[in-house]
Amino acid sequence: MSKLKIAIQKSGRLYEESLQLLKDCGIFVNNGKDQLKVSVDNFPMEIMYLRNSDIPQYLEDGVVDVAILGENLLVEKGKNIKTIQQLGFSKCRVSLAVPKEVESDEISYFQGKKIATSYPNTLKNFLENQGIVSDIHVISGSVEIAPNIGLADGICDIVSSGSTLFKNGLRETVTLLKSEAVLAQTPQLSAEKEAILEKFVFRIKAVLKAKNSKYILLNVPNEKIQKVAGVLPVLKSPTVIPLAEEGWSSIHSVIDEERFWEVIDELKENGAQDILIIPIDKMVI
Numbered sequence: 185m186s187k188l189k190i191a192i193q194k195s196g197r198l199y200e201e202s203l204q205l206l207k208d209c210g211i212f213v214n215n216g217k218d219q220l221k222v223s224v225d226n227f228p229m230e231i232m233y234l235r236n237s238d239i240p241q242y243l244e245d246g247v248v249d250v251a252i253l254g255e256n257l258l259v260e261k262g263k264n265i266k267t268i269q270q271l272g273f274s275k276c277r278v279s280l281a282v283p284k285e286v287e288s289d290e291i292s293y294f295q296g297k298k299i300a301t302s303y304p305n306t307l308k309n310f311l312e313n314q315g316i317v318s319d320i321h322v323i324s325g326s327v328e329i330a331p332n333i334g335l336a337d338g339i340c341d342i343v344s345s346g347s348t349l350f351k352n353g354l355r356e357t358v359t360l361l362k363s364e365a366v367l368a369q370t371p372q373l374s375a376e377k378e379a380i381l382e383k384f385v386f387r388i389k390a391v392l393k394a395k396n397s398k399y400i401l402l403n404v405p406n407e408k409i410q411k412v413a414g415v416l417p418v419l420k421s422p423t424v425i426p427l428a429e430e431g432w433s434s435i436h437s438v439i440d441e442e443r444f445w446e447v448i449d450e451l452k453e454n455g456a457q458d459i460l461i462i463p464i465d466k467m468v469i
């Protein structure tokens with residue numbers, strides 16, 4: 185029987201959460217990461233631990249079937265690779281930054297300037313579209329140090345919290361793109377592997393949906409059920425269960441975590457009491 189070969193990052197920003205996602209999907213990995221290729225007992229899958237930056241090539245060549253990698257890398261490598269699913273972690277952006285003394289926020293600042301980056305293709309395409317000609321200097325890491333050591337006038341690199349820029353006396357000016365971890369696939373998959381992938385993606389969707397949703401329980405006087413239920417953004421319609429105390433009911437529903445904070449005051453104003461919010465493990469709808 186076929187196994188779906190999945191590449192995940194060997195170590196780095198994506199490693200922990202990629203493994204956690206597999207675990208949440210009920211896929212239990214047998215060995216530690218010292219082995220570069222490991223099998224799975226309870227799902228037709230084989231895991232390869234690779235460098236994030238090598239993964240696009242492996243996908244294009246069909247050496248691996250699917251992979252979890254940073255979306256920004258697919259843009260950089262420009263490969264013919266299909267993104268199947270956004271995974272919601274390792275969120276970052278690729279941005280231009282300048283020494284904090286530079287006043288300009290404009291892309292025109294970079295005209296004729298030297299820019300250090302690990303993402304030359306992304307930068308080159310962006311500058312071309314903007315009609316800016318710069319001298320791109322490629323370095324593979326610690327890009328933020330470049331302006332301080334006189335290597336460049338600015339940089340183009342990954343920014344998340346912005347603390348690396350801050351510590352190095354730099355300031356983000358222009359965002360080229362936003363990125364997060366994605367599940368991507370090789371151009372050609374056998375029907376058998378497609379079927380395994382479909383099961384895998386089904387599980388991922390259930391996990392992601394559950395992460396963003398919460399189970400909500402609240403008590404309400406019967407005459408206010410309609411009003412409170414009207415405030416709740418529900419899946420279908422809320423479950424209403426009578427309480428032992430006459431004239432009161434318990435309403436159960438599922439709510440987007442973000443929406444909860446939006447509607448909490450409205451729920452209370454409309455008579456909801458004893459509100460409980462509970463995490464959901466998996467959600468299949």
Ligand SMILES: Nc1ncnc2c1ncn2[C@@H]1O[C@H](COP(=O)(O)OP(=O)(O)OP(=O)(O)O)[C@@H](O)[C@H]1O
Binds near residue numbers: 194195235274344
């Ligand atoms: N500070 C950050 N915050 C959030 N996501 C990040 C951050 N830095 C990088 N990423 C994302 O995680 C991915 C992996 O980054 P990481 O620095 O671990 O590896 P890498 O340097 O790209 O590659 P390799 O595995 O080849 O050494 C990046 O492609 C990007 O999408």
Ligand SMILES: O=P(O)(O)OC[C@H]1O[C@H](OP(=O)(O)OP(=O)(O)O)[C@H](O)[C@@H]1O
Binds near residue numbers: 344345346347
């Ligand atoms: O905005 P921040 O939250 O500070 O994150 C941005 C930093 O994170 C990444 O480096 P990483 O720590 O992955 O080191 P690396 O260069 O060795 O990959 C990136 O290259 C930036 O330097």
Ligand SMILES: [Mg+2]
Binds near residue numbers: 197
């Ligand atoms: Mg990095």
